[in-house]
Amino acid sequence: MTLDALPPHQGGAEQLARLLAQALLAGHWQPGDVFPRELDIGKHFAVSRNQVRNALTSLTAAGLLERTAGRGTLVREVGDWHLLDPLMSEWMTGLVNLDPQLVRAIYAFRFSAEPVVAGLAAQAAQTEDIERLESAYAGMKSSAGSVEARAEHAEYDVAFHDATYRASHNLVWRQMGYLLRPSIMALIHRSQHRTDTLDDSLARHRQVLDAIRSHDASAAETAAREVLRRTAIDLGIVS
Amino acid sequence: MTLDALPPHQGGAEQLARLLAQALLAGHWQPGDVFPRELDIGKHFAVSRNQVRNALTSLTAAGLLERTAGRGTLVREVGDWHLLDPLMSEWMTGLVNLDPQLVRAIYAFRFSAEPVVAGLAAQAAQTEDIERLESAYAGMKSSAGSVEARAEHAEYDVAFHDATYRASHNLVWRQMGYLLRPSIMALIHRSQHRTDTLDDSLARHRQVLDAIRSHDASAAETAAREVLRRTAIDLGIVS
DNA sequence: CTTGTGGAAATGTCAGACATTTACTAGACT
DNA sequence: AGTCTAGTAAATGTCTGACATTTCCACAAG
The missing domain is CATH 1.20.120.530 (GntR ligand-binding domain-like)
Known part of the structure; x- marks a missing residue:
């Protein structure tokens, strides 16, 4: 899955986080898939790496993503999502x-x-x-x-x-x-x-x-x- | 409440977050109190502002703190804590x-x-x-x-x-x-x-x-x- | 076949400057 | 005196570029 299908965004990191989260919740990526890289996301939406990192921090805290240095960002399975967040x-x-x-x-x-x-x-x-x-x-x-x-x-x-x-x-x-x-x-x-x-x-x-x-x-x-x-x-x- | 009563810390932002969170959970600050400034925390524990910000981001996501630009960081009341996080x-x-x-x-x-x-x-x-x-x-x-x-x-x-x-x-x-x-x-x-x-x-x-x-x-x-x-x-x- | 070594690629961290928001203060004008 | 209005200080938020660290992979030596 690529970022191309997502609508443009306007506003801060929260908007970006919502956009990405809703794409994940809608099932655009499968559990275990690799999520786009920080720099690619930033390039696609024309935002700084900071904004991207802030957004991804939220998604990680919500259990949607799993990030490790060197490997990249992976999509976690539904059972791990923090539905009560x-x-x-x-x-x-x-x-x-x-x-x-x-x-x-x-x-x-x-x-x-x-x-x-x-x-x-x-x-x-x-x-x-x-x-x-x-x-x-x-x-x-x-x-x-x-x-x-x-x-x-x-x-x-x-x-x-x-x-x-x-x-x-x-x-x-x-x-x-x-x-x-x-x-x-x-x-x-x-x-x-x-x-x-x-x-x-x-x-x-x-x-x-x-x-x-x-x-x-x-x-x-x-x-x-x-x-x-x-x-x-x-x-x-x-x- | 100051930071002086807290033990030293060793390790990354997660350790720092745990330390501050446990101090909050133990009631070292009252709801509505102003929390120490980023730079003061960094100075006290000898960590970079980045680490402090990462730690405070976690505490904010958990509903323990409320941050606003210009005003500072306030301690939220118990009813707002995200106990299920x-x-x-x-x-x-x-x-x-x-x-x-x-x-x-x-x-x-x-x-x-x-x-x-x-x-x-x-x-x-x-x-x-x-x-x-x-x-x-x-x-x-x-x-x-x-x-x-x-x-x-x-x-x-x-x-x-x-x-x-x-x-x-x-x-x-x-x-x-x-x-x-x-x-x-x-x-x-x-x-x-x-x-x-x-x-x-x-x-x-x-x-x-x-x-x-x-x-x-x-x-x-x-x-x-x-x-x-x-x-x-x-x-x-x-x- | 195993082992190790190097490089590429991703996230993580740092430092400094700058932006923005907020609250307070001092002063001008009525 | 009272009130509105700059202006200033102080805090968090953001940007940028460089660097650190981790992971994986390829490739070669043993």
Whole structure:
């Protein structure tokens, strides 16, 4: 694989990093492939070697690449990617054709984890957590009608789930909020968002909110599972 | 806080990063404090500005620091730390006096997550997963007797739990194996490792192994909970 | 067949100058 | 007095060129 298929770029090393990362995430290179050399990348995109090195440092930290002096830069296999790195979430979020294997893996994780998190949230939620959830829910509701507000709706959707993770009041679970954004964005992108499915999704979110507000852990668990079942349908994972 | 209290260092930027990170993790600086300037760090440790910048890049990527041109380097608050970053695990592993709040947070996470993971592992485990678990269990057993083999025992303990996460065959859960090392190391460091508690721990691990081997998800869940109850006692979280 | 030696090619490191951003200070003007 | 506006200092960010180090490979000597 060469660099020729990649679009031009404009801006600093972060833009370059995003560009290269998304090419990797889209599978333009196979695991074990040698990645282009620093100087070639710099020449192709007309940036300094510094910028290239900064970008590659990010990709290496995210587990996408493996660099060794003398040998060059190799592409690591999917199992080694740091899916929980916030940078990864950012890169995945803007990607339209995310690898279906990844989408399914993230969904499977959420399906096993989020009920537990919702249960913890029901136990640990404070007033401010409830307020965050209510505010996000209200946003989802108000942006549910129009088609052009689907980006806004997605943001509120992300905010709702992130608020759930934060409400667990656990430092580790809280970190995983990052993972939600690409998952939900993929959801929004694939689903048609017909009015009935949106209403259904909204109702299920409300169940979660109510259960957490009344500190009912087991109700929160089952309600979270129901939300994710709806998600699975919209993602095309089950029918 | 100044740099004077830190031990000297020897080696590349990674060593320096570890040193500074461990100082941060130990709470030598408060959130919001200004971190020493690049040139001062370089002067103090007699390294080039490049090394310092490389080290600080790692700390920034891990969410420990926030850097802005003109203002300087600030220490971020605990909630922003990327606890799931593998580098963080590496830094925490070698730290003797880990913040008890962190130890408890990681333990609470494991207590809520690991039963689920064990359940998934029971459903998804292949032959090679079982073999990994058995090999780790055998290592734990063989190194259980002697006191001087406690480091070796810890490695097998880590390997056992890591194998459990891997056996879930989920790309996201698999990433979390990193988090186990500092947790288990803290455990080893604090517990006296008397023979009876070791035997008890071993027996509970065996329950998990058996449940996964026989693909009994709910048995694996309860067995994992039992392992973690033993862990909680040894960590001094409950009595 | 093995071993060693040299060179090519890649990433890693260094040093210095310069750019950019930020915060603060002093002064002019109203 | 108060407020806006240069101007300056100080920090991180960037560029450039040279050099160091590691790795691989080819080729020749034993």
